[in-house]
Amino acid sequence: NAMFSWQRTAFHFQPEKNWINDPNGPLFHKGWYHLFYQYNPDSAVWGNITWGHAVSTDMIHWLYLPLAMVPDRWFDANGVWTGSATLLPDGQIIMLYTGSTNESVQVQNLAYPANLSDPLLLDWVKYEGNPILTPPSGIGSTDFRDPTTAWIGPDGKWRITIGSKFNTTGISMVYTTNDFINYELHNGVLHEVPGTGMWECVDFYPVAINGSKGLDTSVNSGRIKHVLKASLDDTKLDHYAIGTYFIENETWVPDDPTIDVGIGLRYDYGRYYASKTFYDQNKDRRILLGWVNETDTETDDLKKHWASLHTIPRTVLFDSKTGTNLLQWPVEEIEDLRLNSTEFTDVLVEAGTIVPLDIGTATQLDISVDFKIESLDTEESVNGSSGCGDGAVDRSTFGPFGILVIADESLSELTPVYFRVTNSTDGDVTTYFCADESRSSKAPEVFKQVYGGKVPVLDGETYSARVLVDHSIVESYAQGGRMVISSRVYPTEAIYGAARLFLFNNATGVNVKATLKIWRLNSAFIHPFPLDQI
Numbered sequence: 001n002a003m004f005s006w007q008r009t010a011f012h013f014q015p016e017k018n019w020i021n022d023p024n025g026p027l028f029h030k031g032w033y034h035l036f037y038q039y040n041p042d043s044a045v046w047g048n049i050t051w052g053h054a055v056s057t058d059m060i061h062w063l064y065l066p067l068a069m070v071p072d073r074w075f076d077a078n079g080v081w082t083g084s085a086t087l088l089p090d091g092q093i094i095m096l097y098t099g100s101t102n103e104s105v106q107v108q109n110l111a112y113p114a115n116l117s118d119p120l121l122l123d124w125v126k127y128e129g130n131p132i133l134t135p136p137s138g139i140g141s142t143d144f145r146d147p148t149t150a151w152i153g154p155d156g157k158w159r160i161t162i163g164s165k166f167n168t169t170g171i172s173m174v175y176t177t178n179d180f181i182n183y184e185l186h187n188g189v190l191h192e193v194p195g196t197g198m199w200e201c202v203d204f205y206p207v208a209i210n211g212s213k214g215l216d217t218s219v220n221s222g223r224i225k226h227v228l229k230a231s232l233d234d235t236k237l238d239h240y241a242i243g244t245y246f247i248e249n250e251t252w253v254p255d256d257p258t259i260d261v262g263i264g265l266r267y268d269y270g271r272y273y274a275s276k277t278f279y280d281q282n283k284d285r286r287i288l289l290g291w292v293n294e295t296d297t298e299t300d301d302l303k304k305h306w307a308s309l310h311t312i313p314r315t316v317l318f319d320s321k322t323g324t325n326l327l328q329w330p331v332e333e334i335e336d337l338r339l340n341s342t343e344f345t346d347v348l349v350e351a352g353t354i355v356p357l358d359i360g361t362a363t364q365l366d367i368s369v370d371f372k373i374e375s376l377d378t379e380e381s382v383n384g385s386s387g388c389g390d391g392a393v394d395r396s397t398f399g400p401f402g403i404l405v406i407a408d409e410s411l412s413e414l415t416p417v418y419f420r421v422t423n424s425t426d427g428d429v430t431t432y433f434c435a436d437e438s439r440s441s442k443a444p445e446v447f448k449q450v451y452g453g454k455v456p457v458l459d460g461e462t463y464s465a466r467v468l469v470d471h472s473i474v475e476s477y478a479q480g481g482r483m484v485i486s487s488r489v490y491p492t493e494a495i496y497g498a499a500r501l502f503l504f505n506n507a508t509g510v511n512v513k514a515t516l517k518i519w520r521l522n523s524a525f526i527h528p529f530p531l532d533q534i
């Protein structure tokens, strides 16, 4: 079906057709990255949830494999829901996942590969004794899901954490186990935050305070911190916080209680949910995968026969410069898609102007841009319109300035990705990074939003962004990955060869200079694994 075919992405992971949601059980095994995912094999809306499966050697060029697990047992009859993998020191692979039972009770189940020597891990065995965990007393039967990757303590016991809620308090419970069959519930929670509601897809992992390597989930010594992430069911936002894990009493304490889980930082200030990290032992890095859903209508999704996608996998590191946030960055393998590049140096963009960037068709791009602002001398005179304001049309002294992506020649459709700097009377400079979808599509009934928030810019830094453009998704990274925004856009004019790229400066008080390197990106040609050839 060619309906809206220009909205299909070229290098983001999507199934061939139908509905996808959360990434599940990512792992690296015998030369292959494995991605499992929440998948409806029958329709472009959520339901009949099974585990789809794909492999890749670089997390970009994925190959679809047959379904890994389907809802065929009483303990997962209403869905094989989200789960995580744990690689044991002896080479075994443990897969823990949530089953929605025949009575729609959320339980945890154990599965493992039938044949570890198969690099493709095609066959999965569900443990006969499932479920291995049922909702503990005091926990609602539909508030108990998404087990994490396990980590091992000095006592030789493995731990997992599972999100839930108690009234309106979001919580994460800890279980210990020796064999992944018998578990003990720890008395007291790993963490809780009042008012944040049900915690889905909890993730918990160490990050090094210095250095550029990721850490195995069990690392708990040296100069490290622990990240706790929850996907908030009430708001559909992924919130993380950085803190310290005390294994002696199985608690985690945020560095700054005012930016605790669910009330502070987000992985992505756009459309993004149900993410999960894993430690990639192949390249010593921690990789973050996330789900981005559609913002068009369900009717359109049914017509086009597909819905949702995953972001480009991102490496995750602690930001040792700010000490307060993570850094996310597209995996280096995406750079293998780079075709020809065009460079622009110190392009002057005067206040109130738009400058076209002559790069040809602009539907698949990897953009690096640096802005220098002429001066920040005057005080900001912005009245009331702070942050991202009402979008890129909302002018103030020092912004917004940025780029217009997925724009047509006549600017009838465009998506500004931009910075806005404010300078208060007391001399505090604040920078916001934003993406404005409000003019991104002429199609009716598309949900269009202005996304964004504050991004730390340190002394001497320019305003820098990396933007990945792929037909109907724009992933924008500011200041080396301190802040990320993923947007879905549904152009009707700015499609195929009609899509263009522009610089803009809508500040009233300053000129800016932009330096860019722009690569056209190849498609990843994601397709079925040629199983008949092996």
Ligand code: DQQ
Binding pocket: 021, 022, 038, 049, 081, 082, 098, 145, 146, 200, 201, 231, 273, 274
């Ligand atoms: N998606 C799964 C659940 C999880 C939710 C069901 C988050 O396990 O809590 O498809 O998107």
